[in-house]
Amino acid sequence: MMALPAPCEDEAYAAFERRDRSYDGRVIGAVTTTRIYCKPSCPARRPKREHVVFYADPAAARAAGFRACLRCKPDEVARDRIAVAQAVALIEAAEAPLPLDELARRVGYAPHHFHRLFKRATGVTPAAYARGLRARRAAAALNQEATVTDAIYEAGYSAPSRFYETAGARLGMTPSAWKQGGAGVTIRWTIAATSLGPLLIAATEKGLCRVSFDEDSAALVQRFPNAEIAAGGAALEELAARVVAEVETPGRNADLPLDVQGTAFQEAVWQALRAIPPGETRSYAQLAAEIGKPGAVRAAGSACGANNVAVLIPCHRVQRSDGSMGGYAYGVERKRVLRRREGVED
Incomplete structure (x- = not known):
């Protein structure tokens, strides 16, 4: 049982600095001056970087001669x-x-x-x-x-x-x-012009059910073949304008009403995505850990891919653990632009 290699330590220390609860259970920080180990979310004051080493779990820290913090109780x-x-x-x-x-x-x-x-x-x-x-x-x-x-x-x-x-x-x-494939439900749609290309915007009476680039109403027909698919109209104009504003200036219309459904796991991932502030990113591993499923990294990625409302559930804020952007349903270049608009550089 050894300390983490340097690149992993840098990531771990950044998690400790921001008291990132999603790293609890994934890494342990041990202070060489006090001989105490803590979990990342520990509320105690942070020691200097040169006084901290990191281990994969409490057992490794104990084997190296450290004892558990009584404040954050990392063994729990x-x-x-x-x-x-x-x-x-x-x-x-x-x-x-x-x-x-x-x-x-x-x-x-x-x-x-x-x-x-x-x-x-x-x-x-x-x-x-x-x-x-x-x-x-x-x-x-x-x-x-x-x-x-x-x-x-x-x-x-x-x-x-x-x-x-x-x-x-x-x-x-x-x-x-x-x-019955949406029988009796009306879904209104429009195609809005954005700087990233045409955007399909569709909504039920409850909220937005589809926001996607490079699609038209045929995508709605495939999902709800018996629903009434109707061209937008005045009721959709204001909502569509707010969606476009979110594409052009992400983070200003985070309260838009949504009508999307998924499994409990998918919805937990989507909630975690919506909780990421503009200008910040998470790795797929971090996203999985945040919902309590650290081993479900691939499933977290699949949940991102199942997102029906581009930008509004911001899967563009997720990247690979090595810092590279990873894929995006509507093209990596669009993902890059959205990230840059939030202040995230490659």
Whole structure:
């Protein structure tokens, strides 16, 4: 068990300087003057750079003769991650929603503490994760079951009324409309001119459901073949203008309403993306760690690729761990321009 190599140490020290919680559990900083090791988010004052060495885990730091910080308790990070993983498994295996008290008890935590811990690790609360899981299963079942009612029970809802209470929020339309390819739903669209090329902007009554370069209304027809796909009109003009403004000057219209849905994992990634301030970047590994899934780097990249609203969910702020930009659905050059507009240079 050895200290991290120099390039990795530079990245680790930068994470410690900004007290980056997403690095907790990924690296340990040890202070040579006090012989204490800490996690990156430790609130203690930072020592000089020359007095800090980094290790991959607490065991490596202990083997080198350091002891755990009593303030940030770095040895508990691994326990926290295991507990969250156990809770996710319990939620996914349960036939009915588990109350927070029971879920916390089964993983050995106080309910209020575990609620915060789970949300910090996954980006959503345990209840929201369970709702997302049921909605995802419902969406899949609606494409397979003979009736909507069969699909609702197959997804794990105790009664149709429980599904209908949340279906609009999770699916963006009624379950029947979802099953029937958007039947009864109106999606309005327009093509707006931007300095990065033509931009398709489409929205339901709830919010923007598609923002993409180099596409036209055919992309909407493919996804919702039975929806009413209508040309924009006055109702879409103001929304489209704000979208264009976000392309030209990123970060000023972050509160635009969205009507997008995904798996619980995808939505956690999208929330993490929207939390990245303009002018900052994250690696795919950092993004995965921020939602409590440090081993899901490829899946985090796939979630970025599944993003339906370019720029508004800013996947252009994510890059490879080596600092290179990585791919972008609408071309690397557009990604480069968007980053430069936020002050990020290659």
